[in-house]
Amino acid sequence: MSTLEEHIDIAVPLEAAWDCLHRAEAYPQFLNGVRAARPEGERRAHLDVDAAGRAQDFDIEIVDREMENVMTWQTTSGPDLAGTFSLLPIDRGHTRLQARFEYDPGTIKESFGGPQGFAQAVAIERGVRSDLQQFKELVEAEARAK
Template identity: 75%
Template structure:
């Protein structure tokens, strides 16, 4: 299993960032490839464009609220997982750390694209872009 971690500092209080992370309907606005998202209790259904077509994935989200950590793992589709961790820097600034866990072969089979180092570089750029999109969304009241 490969793991990638990235972080970004956001100019909002921790509670504001935490709330936005928990609104599934905002996921298409900051997660590349997600076309639609809806919560169903502890499960979230994502319509994701993968390999030139839209596929539905089910994700189980678990909160460790006292630690400000939201973990996720697919329960259908490819085996993927990760976590979002929030750290209050001060009253108006928060660090969001994202961890993404994946099997390189699964990514290629599901989404297509490059393999090896090139795949890792594409995933890293994608994660950085998603974090930047989240920052813009949450800082502008989304």
């Protein structure tokens, strides 16, 4: 299993970032490749994903450790993927989002195509950074609109 960790600072209170992470319908706005998402109960979501040019469906289970501001997720269908989002308050109006993504390189190649080895790790790193930047832009725009 490989692990990637990235973080980004966001100019919103922790609660605003936490709320956005838990709105499955917002996932297509910041997760590349997710075409549609919907909640399926309190702790599950269904994702329609474009993976290597093929439509795929993934189900994820979400577990919160609210007292620690940590959200973990794990696929329950589709490729075996998992991750964690940790929110850390910087001050009243700023939050650091730390993302940890766990994956098997062979599963990524098989499910999503693309390069192998070091080139795959670089592509995944770029993708996660892009997703975090899009999340930042979304949640900050929502905060400004209020």
